[in-house]
Amino acid sequence: MQRYLxxxxxxxxxxxxxxxxxxxxFIVTVVSEMLWLAMMLVFVEIIFANTxxxxxxxxxxxxxxxxxHFVISGIFETVFFGNLQRLSELIRTGGLDFxxxxxxxxxxxxxxxxxxxxxLPNALLGLFLCGYSVHKLGNSVGAAECALFVLLVFxxxxxxYGLMFMFSTSSVWFIRQTxxxxxxxxxxxxxxxxxxxxxxLVRGVLWFALTFVAPVLIVANLPASAxxxxxxxQPWLVAYAVVAAGVILLLSSxxxxxxxxxxxxxxx
Amino acid sequence: xxxxxxxxxxxxxxxxxxxxxxxxATFLRFTPIITTIALWSAVxxxxxxxxxxNLTYGEMVSYYLVxxxxxxxxxxxxxxxxxxxxxxxxxxxxxIIQPVNYIVYHLHLRMAHKAVYFVMxxxxxxxxxxxxxxxxxxxxxxxxxxxxxxxxxxxxFLGFLINMAMGLLSxxxxxxxxxLFIFMVSQYFLSGHQFPLTMLPDWLAPLVTILPxxxxxxxxxxxxxGKCDTAEAWRIIxxxxxxIAVLSAVVAFGWKRGLRRYTAFGx
Numbered sequence: 097m098q099r100y101l102x103x104x105x106x107x108x109x110x111x112x113x114x115x116x117x118x119x120x121x122f123i124v125t126v127v128s129e130m131l132w133l134a135m136m137l138v139f140v141e142i143i144f145a146n147t148x149x150x151x152x153x154x155x156x157x158x159x160x161x162x163x164x165h166f167v168i169s170g171i172f173e174t175v176f177f178g179n180l181q182r183l184s185e186l187i188r189t190g191g192l193d194f195x196x197x198x199x200x201x202x203x204x205x206x207x208x209x210x211x212x213x214x215x216l217p218n219a220l221l222g223l224f225l226c227g228y229s230v231h232k233l234g235n236s237v238g239a240a241e242c243a244l245f246v247l248l249v250f251x252x253x254x255x256x257y258g259l260m261f262m263f264s265t266s267s268v269w270f271i272r273q274t275x276x277x278x279x280x281x282x283x284x285x286x287x288x289x290x291x292x293x294x295x296x297l298v299r300g301v302l303w304f305a306l307t308f309v310a311p312v313l314i315v316a317n318l319p320a321s322a323x324x325x326x327x328x329x330q331p332w333l334v335a336y337a338v339v340a341a342g343v344i345l346l347l348s349s350x351x352x353x354x355x356x357x358x359x360x361x362x363x364x
Numbered sequence: 365x366x367x368x369x370x371x372x373x374x375x376x377x378x379x380x381x382x383x384x385x386x387x388x389a390t391f392l393r394f395t396p397i398i399t400t401i402a403l404w405s406a407v408x409x410x411x412x413x414x415x416x417x418n419l420t421y422g423e424m425v426s427y428y429l430v431x432x433x434x435x436x437x438x439x440x441x442x443x444x445x446x447x448x449x450x451x452x453x454x455x456x457x458x459x460i461i462q463p464v465n466y467i468v469y470h471l472h473l474r475m476a477h478k479a480v481y482f483v484m485x486x487x488x489x490x491x492x493x494x495x496x497x498x499x500x501x502x503x504x505x506x507x508x509x510x511x512x513x514x515x516x517x518x519x520x521f522l523g524f525l526i527n528m529a530m531g532l533l534s535x536x537x538x539x540x541x542x543x544l545f546i547f548m549v550s551q552y553f554l555s556g557h558q559f560p561l562t563m564l565p566d567w568l569a570p571l572v573t574i575l576p577x578x579x580x581x582x583x584x585x586x587x588x589x590g591k592c593d594t595a596e597a598w599r600i601i602x603x604x605x606x607x608i609a610v611l612s613a614v615v616a617f618g619w620k621r622g623l624r625r626y627t628a629f630g631x
Contacts, residue, residue: 124542131546142563147411150403160511282392286399293402302398 103200104208111211125214133166133221135286151292153325156229158290161227161320164245165288167250168316170219172260178210180260181277184267190361201350207261225343228324233324241323248319248334251341255315258344259283261352268355283312291317311340368472375476390485393432394492400428401496417563423589425499427560429492430585435557436481437516438523438580440474442485444547447531448540456626467486467528467619474524504590511597515584518604522580527550534614535622556582576607 115122139163145157153161183206186192195202230237263279286306291313294303306313314337327350408421415624447470450456459466483548493500504512530547534540552558554577561573561582572578583600586592592600 118539121542124546128542128546128549132549135549135558136425138553139558142559143407145414146416147407149410149571151406151410228454278389278392285396289399289403290406293406294398296399296405336517 100200100204103204107208109210112213115213122214126217129215129220130220131226133218136162148230148355151290151295153290153292156232157320157324158199160226160229160233160324161290161316162288163222163227163229164320165213165284165316166222166225167219168222168249168256168319169284169320170215170217170222171253172256173215173218173250174212176207176257176260177215177280178212179207180257180264181280182206182210183261187267187359192359193361196356203261207257232323235324237323244322244334245319248322248337251338252315252319254341255311255337255344258341258348259310259312261348262344265348265352265355287312287315287317308336308340311337311344316341368468371464371469371472371569372476375473380416390481390488392446392494394488395433396501397492397496399426401425401499408604413593419562419591422499423501423591426501426589428499429496429584430588431557433580433588434516434519434584435582436485437478437584438519438555438606440523440527443470443474443524444531444544445541447528448534448544451534451622452538460623460626467615470528474520478520485556492497495567496584501590504588507594508587508590508597510587511601512584512592513588515597515604516599518608519580519584521608522576522611525608525615526576526580528615529611529618532622535618535625551577551580554578555580556585576611579604579607 102289106251137159140158141154143150144158148154183192186195186206192202195205206269260280260283291303291307294300294306297303303313314333318333318337322334366586400567404421408416408424414420416424450459456466459469530544531540533543554575555573556578561578563571564572573582579600583604587597587600
Protein backbone atom coordinates (compact mmCIF):
# COMPACT_ATOMS: atom_id res chain seq x y z
CA MET A 97 0.00 0.00 0.00
CA GLN A 98 2.72 2.41 1.04
CA ARG A 99 4.62 1.56 -2.11
CA TYR A 100 1.62 2.54 -4.24
CA LEU A 101 1.16 5.78 -2.35
CA UNK A 102 4.81 6.56 -3.11
CA UNK A 103 4.28 5.76 -6.80
CA UNK A 104 1.15 7.92 -6.99
CA UNK A 105 2.82 10.85 -5.24
CA UNK A 106 5.76 10.55 -7.64
CA UNK A 107 3.33 10.59 -10.58
CA UNK A 108 1.63 13.69 -9.18
CA UNK A 109 5.00 15.37 -8.65
CA UNK A 110 6.09 14.67 -12.23
CA UNK A 111 2.78 15.84 -13.65
CA UNK A 112 2.97 19.09 -11.73
CA UNK A 113 6.49 19.71 -12.96
CA UNK A 114 5.41 19.05 -16.53
CA UNK A 115 2.34 21.27 -16.35
CA UNK A 116 4.32 24.11 -14.82
CA UNK A 117 6.79 24.00 -17.67
CA UNK A 118 3.94 24.96 -20.02
CA UNK A 119 2.63 27.79 -17.88
CA UNK A 120 0.63 29.65 -20.50
CA UNK A 121 -1.11 26.47 -21.58
CA PHE A 122 -1.89 25.80 -17.91
CA ILE A 123 -3.45 29.23 -17.49
CA VAL A 124 -5.42 28.98 -20.74
CA THR A 125 -6.76 25.59 -19.63
CA VAL A 126 -7.87 27.02 -16.29
CA VAL A 127 -9.55 29.95 -18.05
CA SER A 128 -11.33 27.66 -20.50
CA GLU A 129 -12.65 25.48 -17.67
CA MET A 130 -13.94 28.59 -15.93
CA LEU A 131 -15.60 29.66 -19.14
CA TRP A 132 -17.47 26.35 -19.27
CA LEU A 133 -18.72 26.88 -15.71
CA ALA A 134 -19.72 30.46 -16.53
CA MET A 135 -21.68 29.31 -19.56
CA MET A 136 -23.47 26.70 -17.47
CA LEU A 137 -24.38 29.38 -14.92
CA VAL A 138 -25.81 31.53 -17.71
CA PHE A 139 -27.89 28.55 -18.84
CA VAL A 140 -29.22 28.00 -15.30
CA GLU A 141 -30.06 31.70 -15.00
CA ILE A 142 -31.93 31.58 -18.31
CA ILE A 143 -33.86 28.49 -17.21
CA PHE A 144 -34.89 29.97 -13.89
CA ALA A 145 -35.84 33.28 -15.53
CA ASN A 146 -38.58 31.20 -17.19
CA THR A 147 -39.66 28.84 -14.40
CA UNK A 148 -39.87 28.65 -10.62
CA UNK A 149 -38.58 25.13 -10.09
CA UNK A 150 -37.24 22.12 -11.95
CA UNK A 151 -38.70 18.89 -10.52
CA UNK A 152 -38.89 20.45 -7.08
CA UNK A 153 -35.41 22.04 -7.11
CA UNK A 154 -35.42 25.80 -6.83
CA UNK A 155 -32.76 28.06 -8.33
CA UNK A 156 -30.28 27.95 -5.44
CA UNK A 157 -30.78 24.28 -4.70
CA UNK A 158 -30.05 23.61 -8.34
CA UNK A 159 -26.94 25.80 -8.17
CA UNK A 160 -25.77 23.66 -5.28
CA UNK A 161 -26.33 20.54 -7.38
CA UNK A 162 -24.34 22.10 -10.22
CA UNK A 163 -21.59 23.06 -7.76
CA UNK A 164 -21.47 19.48 -6.46
CA HIS A 165 -21.28 18.22 -10.04
CA PHE A 166 -18.32 20.50 -10.70
CA VAL A 167 -16.58 19.35 -7.50
CA ILE A 168 -16.92 15.70 -8.50
CA SER A 169 -16.09 16.10 -12.16
CA GLY A 170 -13.23 18.47 -11.26
CA ILE A 171 -11.64 15.83 -9.04
CA PHE A 172 -12.29 13.12 -11.60
CA GLU A 173 -10.84 15.13 -14.46
CA THR A 174 -7.79 16.06 -12.41
CA VAL A 175 -6.89 12.53 -11.46
CA PHE A 176 -8.42 10.11 -13.93
CA PHE A 177 -9.85 11.61 -17.09
CA GLY A 178 -6.65 12.04 -19.11
CA ASN A 179 -5.38 8.65 -17.97
CA LEU A 180 -8.52 6.79 -18.98
CA GLN A 181 -8.64 8.55 -22.31
CA ARG A 182 -5.04 7.49 -22.89
CA LEU A 183 -5.87 3.89 -22.00
CA SER A 184 -7.88 3.41 -25.21
CA GLU A 185 -5.00 4.84 -27.19
CA LEU A 186 -2.45 2.59 -25.43
CA ILE A 187 -4.53 -0.46 -26.29
CA ARG A 188 -4.82 0.56 -29.93
CA THR A 189 -1.16 1.40 -30.42
CA GLY A 190 0.21 -1.46 -28.35
CA GLY A 191 1.77 0.96 -25.85
CA LEU A 192 0.10 -1.02 -23.08
CA ASP A 193 2.99 -3.51 -23.31
CA PHE A 194 5.24 -1.13 -21.41
CA UNK A 195 2.77 -0.82 -18.57
CA UNK A 196 2.17 -4.57 -18.34
CA UNK A 197 5.91 -5.24 -18.09
CA UNK A 198 6.31 -3.12 -14.96
CA UNK A 199 6.32 -4.83 -11.55
CA UNK A 200 3.21 -3.08 -10.20
CA UNK A 201 -0.54 -3.22 -10.65
CA UNK A 202 -1.21 -2.08 -14.23
CA UNK A 203 -4.57 -0.63 -13.19
CA UNK A 204 -2.92 1.69 -10.66
CA UNK A 205 -0.19 2.71 -13.10
CA UNK A 206 -2.72 3.37 -15.86
CA UNK A 207 -5.12 5.29 -13.66
CA UNK A 208 -2.76 7.69 -11.91
CA UNK A 209 0.16 8.31 -14.25
CA UNK A 210 -0.84 11.77 -15.47
CA UNK A 211 -2.48 14.07 -12.96
CA UNK A 212 -3.95 17.13 -14.67
CA UNK A 213 -3.75 19.89 -12.12
CA UNK A 214 -5.27 22.39 -14.52
CA UNK A 215 -8.69 20.78 -13.93
CA LEU A 216 -8.44 21.22 -10.14
CA PRO A 217 -9.66 24.87 -10.08
CA ASN A 218 -12.93 23.49 -11.45
CA ALA A 219 -13.48 21.55 -8.26
CA LEU A 220 -12.63 24.61 -6.18
CA LEU A 221 -15.04 26.76 -8.17
CA GLY A 222 -17.69 24.09 -7.65
CA LEU A 223 -17.06 24.23 -3.92
CA PHE A 224 -17.35 28.00 -4.02
CA LEU A 225 -20.66 27.69 -5.88
CA CYS A 226 -21.89 25.26 -3.20
CA GLY A 227 -20.93 27.74 -0.48
CA TYR A 228 -22.66 30.58 -2.32
CA SER A 229 -25.91 28.68 -2.75
CA VAL A 230 -25.97 27.52 0.88
CA HIS A 231 -25.52 31.16 1.87
CA LYS A 232 -28.37 32.23 -0.44
CA LEU A 233 -30.63 29.44 0.85
CA GLY A 234 -29.91 30.48 4.44
CA ASN A 235 -29.46 26.85 5.50
CA SER A 236 -27.16 25.95 8.35
CA VAL A 237 -24.81 23.11 7.46
CA GLY A 238 -23.44 21.06 10.36
CA ALA A 239 -20.35 18.88 10.64
CA ALA A 240 -22.39 15.72 10.05
CA GLU A 241 -23.72 17.06 6.74
CA CYS A 242 -20.22 18.11 5.68
CA ALA A 243 -18.87 14.65 6.49
CA LEU A 244 -21.71 13.03 4.55
CA PHE A 245 -21.05 15.36 1.62
CA VAL A 246 -17.36 14.41 1.57
CA LEU A 247 -18.16 10.70 1.78
CA LEU A 248 -20.68 10.89 -1.05
CA VAL A 249 -18.41 13.00 -3.25
CA PHE A 250 -15.69 10.40 -2.74
CA UNK A 251 -18.01 7.50 -3.58
CA UNK A 252 -19.27 9.48 -6.60
CA UNK A 253 -15.75 9.90 -7.95
CA UNK A 254 -15.11 6.18 -7.44
CA UNK A 255 -18.36 5.31 -9.27
CA UNK A 256 -17.49 7.48 -12.25
CA TYR A 257 -13.96 6.14 -12.28
CA GLY A 258 -15.19 2.54 -12.34
CA LEU A 259 -17.65 3.19 -15.15
CA MET A 260 -15.15 5.11 -17.26
CA PHE A 261 -12.43 2.54 -16.65
CA MET A 262 -14.73 -0.22 -17.87
CA PHE A 263 -15.64 1.85 -20.91
CA SER A 264 -11.99 2.48 -21.78
CA THR A 265 -11.12 -1.16 -21.18
CA SER A 266 -13.70 -2.16 -23.79
CA SER A 267 -11.31 -0.72 -26.40
CA VAL A 268 -9.74 -4.15 -26.37
CA TRP A 269 -12.78 -5.29 -28.32
CA PHE A 270 -13.71 -2.06 -30.13
CA ILE A 271 -10.46 -0.87 -31.61
CA ARG A 272 -9.98 2.89 -32.03
CA GLN A 273 -12.35 4.18 -29.47
CA THR A 274 -12.51 7.84 -30.30
CA UNK A 275 -15.65 7.95 -28.22
CA UNK A 276 -14.13 7.79 -24.70
CA UNK A 277 -14.24 11.57 -24.38
CA UNK A 278 -17.73 11.59 -25.82
CA UNK A 279 -18.84 8.99 -23.31
CA UNK A 280 -17.62 11.23 -20.49
CA UNK A 281 -19.33 14.25 -22.01
CA UNK A 282 -22.67 12.45 -22.30
CA UNK A 283 -22.33 10.85 -18.88
CA UNK A 284 -21.82 14.22 -17.21
CA UNK A 285 -24.40 15.97 -19.36
CA UNK A 286 -27.06 13.61 -18.04
CA UNK A 287 -25.82 13.55 -14.42
CA UNK A 288 -25.73 17.28 -13.77
CA UNK A 289 -29.51 17.66 -13.74
CA UNK A 290 -31.96 16.74 -10.95
CA UNK A 291 -32.51 12.96 -11.05
CA UNK A 292 -36.27 13.50 -10.67
CA UNK A 293 -36.59 14.89 -14.21
CA UNK A 294 -36.08 11.36 -15.55
CA UNK A 295 -38.86 9.81 -13.44
CA UNK A 296 -41.74 10.47 -15.87
CA LEU A 297 -39.86 8.94 -18.83
CA VAL A 298 -40.63 5.35 -19.95
CA ARG A 299 -42.47 4.66 -16.69
CA GLY A 300 -39.42 5.41 -14.58
CA VAL A 301 -37.38 2.56 -16.07
CA LEU A 302 -34.64 4.91 -17.22
CA TRP A 303 -34.51 6.68 -13.87
CA PHE A 304 -34.30 3.31 -12.10
CA ALA A 305 -31.54 2.06 -14.37
CA LEU A 306 -29.46 5.23 -14.03
CA THR A 307 -29.96 5.34 -10.28
CA PHE A 308 -29.48 1.72 -9.31
CA VAL A 309 -27.89 -0.23 -12.16
CA ALA A 310 -25.38 2.28 -13.55
CA PRO A 311 -25.78 4.82 -10.75
CA VAL A 312 -24.65 7.98 -12.52
CA LEU A 313 -27.70 9.93 -11.38
CA ILE A 314 -26.95 9.60 -7.68
CA VAL A 315 -23.33 10.71 -8.12
CA ALA A 316 -24.03 14.45 -7.76
CA ASN A 317 -27.70 14.34 -6.79
CA LEU A 318 -27.21 12.45 -3.55
CA PRO A 319 -24.57 14.67 -1.90
CA ALA A 320 -26.51 17.75 -3.03
CA SER A 321 -29.80 16.38 -1.65
CA ALA A 322 -28.10 15.50 1.63
CA UNK A 323 -27.09 19.12 2.19
CA UNK A 324 -29.83 21.27 0.66
CA UNK A 325 -32.89 19.03 0.41
CA UNK A 326 -33.16 17.43 3.83
CA UNK A 327 -36.89 16.77 3.34
CA UNK A 328 -36.66 14.58 0.26
CA UNK A 329 -33.37 12.92 1.14
CA GLN A 330 -33.35 9.15 1.72
CA PRO A 331 -30.56 7.93 4.05
CA TRP A 332 -30.70 4.31 2.81
CA LEU A 333 -29.53 5.57 -0.57
CA VAL A 334 -26.24 6.61 1.06
CA ALA A 335 -25.52 3.01 2.00
CA TYR A 336 -26.51 1.95 -1.50
CA ALA A 337 -24.26 4.56 -3.15
CA VAL A 338 -21.22 3.53 -1.11
CA VAL A 339 -21.75 -0.19 -1.72
CA ALA A 340 -22.41 0.41 -5.42
CA ALA A 341 -19.16 2.40 -5.72
CA GLY A 342 -17.26 -0.50 -4.18
CA VAL A 343 -18.90 -3.07 -6.42
CA ILE A 344 -18.26 -1.01 -9.57
CA LEU A 345 -14.62 -0.55 -8.59
CA LEU A 346 -14.26 -4.29 -8.11
CA LEU A 347 -16.03 -5.01 -11.39
CA SER A 348 -13.74 -2.63 -13.26
CA SER A 349 -10.73 -4.50 -11.95
CA UNK A 350 -12.18 -7.92 -12.83
CA UNK A 351 -13.18 -6.74 -16.31
CA UNK A 352 -9.73 -5.28 -16.94
CA UNK A 353 -7.95 -8.51 -16.05
CA UNK A 354 -10.37 -10.49 -18.17
CA UNK A 355 -10.00 -8.08 -21.10
CA UNK A 356 -6.23 -8.46 -21.02
CA UNK A 357 -6.69 -11.99 -22.34
CA UNK A 358 -7.95 -10.46 -25.58
CA UNK A 359 -5.29 -7.80 -25.75
CA UNK A 360 -3.01 -8.32 -28.70
CA UNK A 361 -0.04 -6.06 -28.78
CA UNK A 362 0.00 -3.98 -31.94
CA UNK A 363 3.74 -3.35 -31.99
CA UNK A 364 6.02 -5.57 -34.00
CA UNK B 365 -10.51 16.43 -59.85
CA UNK B 366 -9.81 12.69 -60.09
CA UNK B 367 -7.31 12.74 -57.25
CA UNK B 368 -9.88 14.29 -54.90
CA UNK B 369 -12.39 11.62 -55.93
CA UNK B 370 -9.74 9.11 -54.89
CA UNK B 371 -9.36 10.85 -51.50
CA UNK B 372 -13.12 10.66 -51.12
CA UNK B 373 -13.15 6.89 -51.83
CA UNK B 374 -10.27 6.12 -49.47
CA UNK B 375 -11.88 8.10 -46.65
CA UNK B 376 -15.10 6.20 -47.29
CA UNK B 377 -13.34 2.87 -46.89
CA UNK B 378 -11.48 4.09 -43.78
CA UNK B 379 -14.77 4.95 -42.08
CA UNK B 380 -16.17 1.49 -42.66
CA UNK B 381 -13.13 -0.16 -41.05
CA UNK B 382 -14.04 1.13 -37.59
CA UNK B 383 -17.69 0.19 -37.67
CA UNK B 384 -18.10 -0.75 -34.00
CA UNK B 385 -16.61 2.56 -32.91
CA UNK B 386 -18.92 4.35 -35.28
CA UNK B 387 -22.02 2.69 -33.87
CA UNK B 388 -21.05 3.40 -30.26
CA ALA B 389 -20.46 7.06 -31.17
CA THR B 390 -23.75 7.33 -33.06
CA PHE B 391 -25.69 5.72 -30.26
CA LEU B 392 -24.11 8.01 -27.66
CA ARG B 393 -24.95 11.07 -29.73
CA PHE B 394 -28.64 10.42 -29.18
CA THR B 395 -28.53 10.17 -25.41
CA PRO B 396 -28.69 13.95 -24.75
CA ILE B 397 -32.09 14.06 -26.47
CA ILE B 398 -33.48 12.05 -23.57
CA THR B 399 -32.09 14.55 -21.08
CA THR B 400 -33.46 17.39 -23.21
CA ILE B 401 -36.98 15.97 -23.21
CA ALA B 402 -36.84 15.29 -19.47
CA LEU B 403 -35.33 18.66 -18.55
CA TRP B 404 -37.62 20.86 -20.63
CA SER B 405 -40.68 18.92 -19.57
CA ALA B 406 -39.72 19.74 -15.95
CA VAL B 407 -38.94 23.38 -16.81
CA UNK B 408 -42.30 23.93 -18.55
CA UNK B 409 -44.11 22.14 -15.71
CA UNK B 410 -42.32 24.22 -13.03
CA UNK B 411 -43.71 27.57 -14.27
CA UNK B 412 -46.87 28.87 -15.91
CA UNK B 413 -45.39 29.95 -19.23
CA UNK B 414 -46.63 28.21 -22.34
CA UNK B 415 -43.92 29.85 -24.45
CA UNK B 416 -40.27 29.91 -23.44
CA UNK B 417 -37.95 31.72 -25.85
CA ASN B 418 -40.98 31.99 -28.14
CA LEU B 419 -41.22 28.19 -28.36
CA THR B 420 -43.84 25.78 -27.03
CA TYR B 421 -42.69 22.61 -25.26
CA GLY B 422 -43.17 20.57 -28.45
CA GLU B 423 -41.23 23.12 -30.47
CA MET B 424 -38.47 23.17 -27.85
CA VAL B 425 -37.96 19.40 -28.16
CA SER B 426 -38.17 19.67 -31.97
CA TYR B 427 -35.57 22.42 -31.83
CA TYR B 428 -33.07 20.08 -30.15
CA LEU B 429 -33.93 17.25 -32.54
CA VAL B 430 -33.28 19.42 -35.58
CA UNK B 431 -30.13 20.80 -33.91
CA UNK B 432 -28.82 17.25 -34.09
CA UNK B 433 -29.34 17.23 -37.85
CA UNK B 434 -27.75 20.65 -38.26
CA UNK B 435 -24.79 19.56 -36.12
CA UNK B 436 -24.46 16.41 -38.20
CA UNK B 437 -23.81 18.74 -41.14
CA UNK B 438 -21.77 21.43 -39.41
CA UNK B 439 -19.68 19.62 -36.81
CA UNK B 440 -16.11 18.70 -37.82
CA UNK B 441 -14.68 16.64 -34.97
CA UNK B 442 -10.91 16.61 -34.97
CA UNK B 443 -10.45 18.92 -37.95
CA UNK B 444 -8.89 21.88 -36.14
CA UNK B 445 -6.95 19.62 -33.77
CA UNK B 446 -5.76 17.45 -36.67
CA UNK B 447 -4.47 20.45 -38.56
CA UNK B 448 -2.63 21.55 -35.41
CA UNK B 449 -1.14 18.09 -35.14
CA UNK B 450 0.00 18.12 -38.79
CA UNK B 451 1.63 21.52 -38.39
CA UNK B 452 3.34 20.76 -35.08
CA UNK B 453 4.47 17.29 -36.03
CA UNK B 454 5.78 18.33 -39.45
CA UNK B 455 3.32 16.07 -41.27
CA UNK B 456 2.28 19.02 -43.37
CA UNK B 457 5.41 18.84 -45.52
CA UNK B 458 3.97 15.74 -47.15
CA UNK B 459 1.16 17.84 -48.57
CA ILE B 460 3.29 20.80 -49.50
CA ILE B 461 5.44 18.76 -51.87
CA GLN B 462 2.49 16.89 -53.37
CA PRO B 463 0.28 18.42 -56.04
CA VAL B 464 -2.65 18.43 -53.64
CA ASN B 465 -4.25 21.41 -51.98
CA TYR B 466 -4.33 20.58 -48.27
CA ILE B 467 -7.60 22.42 -47.64
CA VAL B 468 -9.43 20.95 -50.65
CA TYR B 469 -8.07 17.54 -49.64
CA HIS B 470 -9.63 17.88 -46.20
CA LEU B 471 -12.86 19.18 -47.65
CA HIS B 472 -13.21 15.94 -49.63
CA LEU B 473 -12.23 13.88 -46.62
CA ARG B 474 -15.00 15.53 -44.62
CA MET B 475 -17.54 15.12 -47.41
CA ALA B 476 -16.80 11.40 -47.41
CA HIS B 477 -17.13 11.23 -43.62
CA LYS B 478 -20.47 12.99 -43.80
CA ALA B 479 -21.69 10.76 -46.64
CA VAL B 480 -20.91 7.63 -44.62
CA TYR B 481 -22.37 9.17 -41.51
CA PHE B 482 -25.68 9.97 -43.17
CA VAL B 483 -25.99 6.51 -44.70
CA MET B 484 -25.17 4.71 -41.45
CA UNK B 485 -27.01 7.07 -39.10
CA UNK B 486 -30.16 7.31 -41.24
CA UNK B 487 -31.81 4.43 -39.44
CA UNK B 488 -31.08 5.57 -35.85
CA UNK B 489 -32.16 9.11 -36.80
CA UNK B 490 -35.39 7.84 -38.33
CA UNK B 491 -36.04 5.78 -35.21
CA UNK B 492 -35.48 8.70 -32.81
CA UNK B 493 -37.56 11.07 -34.92
CA UNK B 494 -40.33 8.50 -35.12
CA UNK B 495 -40.18 8.03 -31.35
CA UNK B 496 -40.44 11.81 -30.86
CA UNK B 497 -43.02 12.31 -33.63
CA UNK B 498 -45.58 13.85 -31.26
CA UNK B 499 -43.29 16.78 -30.57
CA UNK B 500 -42.44 17.50 -34.20
CA UNK B 501 -44.36 20.13 -36.17
CA UNK B 502 -44.57 17.92 -39.30
CA UNK B 503 -42.73 18.11 -42.61
CA UNK B 504 -41.58 21.54 -43.80
CA UNK B 505 -44.03 23.37 -46.13
CA UNK B 506 -43.45 23.00 -49.89
CA UNK B 507 -41.72 26.37 -50.26
CA UNK B 508 -39.47 25.59 -47.24
CA UNK B 509 -37.94 22.43 -48.64
CA UNK B 510 -35.34 24.06 -50.86
CA UNK B 511 -34.20 26.62 -48.25
CA UNK B 512 -34.09 23.86 -45.60
CA UNK B 513 -31.82 21.61 -47.66
CA UNK B 514 -29.69 24.51 -48.87
CA UNK B 515 -29.17 26.02 -45.42
CA UNK B 516 -28.02 22.65 -44.02
CA UNK B 517 -25.55 22.20 -46.87
CA UNK B 518 -24.22 25.70 -46.29
CA UNK B 519 -23.92 24.86 -42.57
CA UNK B 520 -21.51 22.10 -43.59
CA PHE B 521 -19.25 24.53 -45.47
CA LEU B 522 -19.51 27.09 -42.69
CA GLY B 523 -18.56 24.50 -40.08
CA PHE B 524 -15.64 23.37 -42.21
CA LEU B 525 -14.30 26.89 -42.69
CA ILE B 526 -14.72 27.93 -39.04
CA ASN B 527 -12.82 24.85 -37.86
CA MET B 528 -10.17 25.26 -40.53
CA ALA B 529 -9.62 28.88 -39.52
CA MET B 530 -9.21 27.78 -35.88
CA GLY B 531 -6.79 25.03 -36.88
CA LEU B 532 -4.63 27.50 -38.81
CA LEU B 533 -3.83 29.20 -35.50
CA SER B 534 -1.34 26.38 -35.01
CA UNK B 535 1.02 28.14 -37.40
CA UNK B 536 1.42 30.85 -34.78
CA UNK B 537 0.93 28.98 -31.52
CA UNK B 538 2.64 25.70 -30.78
CA UNK B 539 0.07 24.31 -28.38
CA UNK B 540 -3.54 25.03 -29.37
CA UNK B 541 -5.48 22.35 -27.46
CA UNK B 542 -6.67 24.80 -24.84
CA UNK B 543 -7.61 27.43 -27.41
CA LEU B 544 -9.61 24.76 -29.17
CA PHE B 545 -11.42 23.92 -25.96
CA ILE B 546 -12.37 27.57 -25.46
CA PHE B 547 -13.50 27.66 -29.08
CA MET B 548 -15.53 24.49 -28.62
CA VAL B 549 -17.26 25.77 -25.49
CA SER B 550 -18.05 29.13 -27.12
CA GLN B 551 -19.33 27.42 -30.22
CA TYR B 552 -21.54 25.14 -28.13
CA PHE B 553 -23.32 28.11 -26.62
CA LEU B 554 -23.11 30.72 -29.39
CA SER B 555 -24.37 28.38 -32.10
CA GLY B 556 -27.57 27.65 -30.19
CA HIS B 557 -26.57 24.07 -29.41
CA GLN B 558 -27.08 24.43 -25.63
CA PHE B 559 -30.31 26.46 -25.82
CA PRO B 560 -32.25 28.34 -28.52
CA LEU B 561 -30.79 31.80 -28.98
CA THR B 562 -34.31 33.26 -28.75
CA MET B 563 -33.97 32.77 -24.99
CA LEU B 564 -31.12 35.27 -24.75
CA PRO B 565 -31.84 38.64 -23.16
CA ASP B 566 -32.86 41.32 -25.67
CA TRP B 567 -29.62 43.26 -25.43
CA LEU B 568 -27.48 40.18 -26.14
CA ALA B 569 -29.51 38.39 -28.82
CA PRO B 570 -28.70 40.71 -31.77
CA LEU B 571 -24.97 40.44 -31.01
CA VAL B 572 -24.93 36.65 -30.84
CA THR B 573 -27.29 35.90 -33.71
CA ILE B 574 -25.13 37.78 -36.21
CA LEU B 575 -22.02 35.67 -35.57
CA PRO B 576 -21.15 32.84 -37.98
CA UNK B 577 -21.74 30.30 -35.18
CA UNK B 578 -25.45 31.15 -35.19
CA UNK B 579 -25.55 30.59 -38.95
CA UNK B 580 -24.04 27.16 -38.44
CA UNK B 581 -26.84 25.85 -36.21
CA UNK B 582 -29.45 28.24 -34.84
CA UNK B 583 -30.67 29.91 -38.06
CA UNK B 584 -30.72 26.71 -40.17
CA UNK B 585 -32.76 24.99 -37.44
CA UNK B 586 -35.26 27.84 -37.38
CA UNK B 587 -35.66 27.51 -41.17
CA UNK B 588 -36.19 23.75 -41.00
CA UNK B 589 -38.69 24.15 -38.15
CA GLY B 590 -40.61 26.70 -40.21
CA LYS B 591 -40.19 29.39 -37.53
CA CYS B 592 -39.39 32.01 -40.16
CA ASP B 593 -41.15 32.88 -43.45
CA THR B 594 -39.68 32.13 -46.86
CA ALA B 595 -38.30 35.64 -47.40
CA GLU B 596 -36.49 35.49 -44.02
CA ALA B 597 -35.19 32.02 -44.89
CA TRP B 598 -33.63 33.29 -48.12
CA ARG B 599 -32.15 36.26 -46.27
CA ILE B 600 -30.51 33.84 -43.80
CA ILE B 601 -29.12 31.80 -46.69
CA UNK B 602 -27.72 35.01 -48.17
CA UNK B 603 -25.94 35.85 -44.92
CA UNK B 604 -24.61 32.28 -44.74
CA UNK B 605 -23.09 32.80 -48.21
CA UNK B 606 -21.53 36.08 -47.07
CA UNK B 607 -19.98 34.39 -44.03
CA ILE B 608 -18.71 31.55 -46.22
CA ALA B 609 -17.07 34.08 -48.56
CA VAL B 610 -15.50 35.98 -45.65
CA LEU B 611 -14.23 32.84 -43.95
CA SER B 612 -12.88 31.41 -47.22
CA ALA B 613 -10.85 34.60 -47.62
CA VAL B 614 -9.65 34.33 -44.00
CA VAL B 615 -8.64 30.69 -44.45
CA ALA B 616 -6.88 31.36 -47.77
CA PHE B 617 -5.04 34.33 -46.30
CA GLY B 618 -4.17 32.49 -43.06
CA TRP B 619 -2.92 29.48 -45.02
CA LYS B 620 -0.68 31.66 -47.22
CA ARG B 621 0.78 33.59 -44.31
CA GLY B 622 1.05 30.48 -42.16
CA LEU B 623 3.04 28.54 -44.75
CA ARG B 624 5.65 31.29 -44.73
CA ARG B 625 6.20 30.68 -41.03
CA TYR B 626 6.12 26.92 -41.31
CA THR B 627 9.28 24.93 -40.70
CA ALA B 628 9.58 21.15 -40.70
CA PHE B 629 12.50 19.17 -39.39
CA GLY B 630 13.68 15.64 -39.95
CA UNK B 631 12.75 13.31 -42.77
